[in-house]
Amino acid sequence: MKLAVIGTGYVGLVLGACFAETGNDVICVDKDKKKIGLLNRGKIPIYEPGLEEIVRRNRAEKRLSFVTSLADAVKKSDVVFIAVGTPTGEDGSADLKYVLAAAKEIGQSMNGYKVIVDKSTVPAGTAAKVREVIKKETRYPFSVVSNPEFLKQGAAVEDTLKPDRVVIGADDERAAKIMTDLHSPYTRTGAPIMVMDTTSAEIAKYAANAMLATRISFMNEMANVCERFGADVDQVRRAIASDRRIGSAFLFPGIGYGGSCFPKDVKAIIRFAADKKYRFRVLEAVEQVNDLQKHRLLERLDKHFGKSLRGKTIALWGLAFKPRTDDMREAPAIPIIKGILARGGKVRAFDPAAKDVAKRIFGSKITYASNAYDAVKGADALMVVTEWNEFREPDFGRVKRLMKQPILFDGRNIFNPRQIRDAGFTYTSIGRS
Numbered sequence: 555m556k557l558a559v560i561g562t563g564y565v566g567l568v569l570g571a572c573f574a575e576t577g578n579d580v581i582c583v584d585k586d587k588k589k590i591g592l593l594n595r596g597k598i599p600i601y602e603p604g605l606e607e608i609v610r611r612n613r614a615e616k617r618l619s620f621v622t623s624l625a626d627a628v629k630k631s632d633v634v635f636i637a638v639g640t641p642t643g644e645d646g647s648a649d650l651k652y653v654l655a656a657a658k659e660i661g662q663s664m665n666g667y668k669v670i671v672d673k674s675t676v677p678a679g680t681a682a683k684v685r686e687v688i689k690k691e692t693r694y695p696f697s698v699v700s701n702p703e704f705l706k707q708g709a710a711v712e713d714t715l716k717p718d719r720v721v722i723g724a725d726d727e728r729a730a731k732i733m734t735d736l737h738s739p740y741t742r743t744g745a746p747i748m749v750m751d752t753t754s755a756e757i758a759k760y761a762a763n764a765m766l767a768t769r770i771s772f773m774n775e776m777a778n779v780c781e782r783f784g785a786d787v788d789q790v791r792r793a794i795a796s797d798r799r800i801g802s803a804f805l806f807p808g809i810g811y812g813g814s815c816f817p818k819d820v821k822a823i824i825r826f827a828a829d830k831k832y833r834f835r836v837l838e839a840v841e842q843v844n845d846l847q848k849h850r851l852l853e854r855l856d857k858h859f860g861k862s863l864r865g866k867t868i869a870l871w872g873l874a875f876k877p878r879t880d881d882m883r884e885a886p887a888i889p890i891i892k893g894i895l896a897r898g899g900k901v902r903a904f905d906p907a908a909k910d911v912a913k914r915i916f917g918s919k920i921t922y923a924s925n926a927y928d929a930v931k932g933a934d935a936l937m938v939v940t941e942w943n944e945f946r947e948p949d950f951g952r953v954k955r956l957m958k959q960p961i962l963f964d965g966r967n968i969f970n971p972r973q974i975r976d977a978g979f980t981y982t983s984i985g986r987s
């Protein structure tokens with residue numbers, strides 16, 4: 555099929571490359587000329603495992619191209635995906651200005667029947683708005699489909715090539731058939747393709763993220779209770795995770811969820827429920843718990859060093875909001891670094907992928923170490939902020955020798971408390987006595 559993907563961010567670029575991988579002709583569009591320039595020179599603007607290889611292969615096979623002209627891409631395509639950002643607006647709602655601007659331009663560029671797909675995460679009722687915008691611009695027939703994306707950053711290529719399920723919100727059969735055919739190569743192992751109305755598809759995406767965020771906040775609250783009783787939240791987690799009604803995913807306590815999706819999607823669902831005069835109390839609490847949890851490591855610092863960190867250096871392992879990505883949107887590292895700087899302390903940070911992104915946020919306010927050991931040189935405390943695999947088995951003797959004081963705050967529970975204390979560290983983690 556001939557496809558256009560508008561927006562070459564974490565979702566659009568992966569989607570375009572994966573559709574090209576199964577033989578489709580894909581034109582990826584972005585209004586960001588720098589990004590398109592990089593992609594046309596064979597460079598990938600984001601860190602995503604496995605992506606570079608499939609982009610390179612499909613560019614070389616001429617199935618994947620990168621352009622800045624949305625009109626050209628739309629004219630040459632039968633299916634057009636909108637994969638632009640939907641950031642949080644001032645009132646907490648998902649801001650649809652990029653989606654609707656793209657829809658307007660698509661409408662102006664139509665030259666025959668096309669399926670227009672909302673890939674971006676958009677509130678209930680957006681497909682109808684997109685339809686209205688396009689209808690004002692064109693006399694050609696078209697269908698609007700909601701096809702939410704469930705990929706995880708860090709495993710985005712695999713999730714796209716082998717999804718758990720594909721949700722297609724389509725209000726007409728022609729579009730549903732085109733979308734089903736397009737996705738069938740990815741569902742050979744039996745993953746279901748679920749066809750439903752557009753609004754249910756839109757809400758399904760929010761429901762998935764809201765449920766996962768709820769599990770995280772629930773476990774963070776559970777960890778805080780365990781701490782007060784001297785219990786071990788890891789044991790509690792193991793006990794409930796083996797219950798098939800509950801399962802094991804997203805039950806790890808830590809220092810809060812971040813990223814470009816959970817925080818904004820939880821806010822958006824609260825907002826669009828409120829538009830219908832419904833107060834989503836559970837999600838209000840999920841959000842409050844998460845905001846508090848992002849400050850847990852700072853509370854630990856205060857307890858240990860008092861309110862001033864003057865003359866102290868704090869080492870950070872991890873900056874990205876989760877491992878295997880360079881994304882720092884809403885990352886717990888941001889309030890933590892700001893808190894340390896506000897208390898007069900210095901930060902030496904290392905992240906395997908997010909250094910350049912962090913430099914755009916903090917510039918020369920912090921020091922960027924070249925590896926995990928370099929980060930702890932002369933540090934008064936080490937904080938584990940992101941659970942990258944390479945942090946899990948360090949040479950603790952070397953870490954201790956390099957640090958000024960062997961104090962370790964583990965925000966992701968990646969170490970065994972007894973082992974660390976035996977190695978001579980003062981150690982605290984989340985919800986484990």
Ligand SMILES: NC(=O)c1ccc[n+]([C@@H]2O[C@H](COP(=O)([O-])OP(=O)(O)OC[C@H]3O[C@@H](n4cnc5c(N)ncnc54)[C@H](O)[C@@H]3O)[C@@H](O)[C@H]2O)c1
Pocket residue numbers: 560561562563564565566583584585586589624637638639640652655656673674675676703704705706707814815
């Ligand atoms: N990042 C994720 O893990 C993830 C997962 C599932 C769903 N989503 C959703 O997918 C959407 C995109 O997310 P993302 O993380 O890829 O965003 P992103 O900010 O990384 O990328 C969006 C891209 O769209 C481009 N853009 C905006 N308006 C444009 C226009 N009119 N024409 C051409 N390009 C335009 C921007 O320049 C940018 O490069 C969001 O709604 C998000 O909630 C994201």
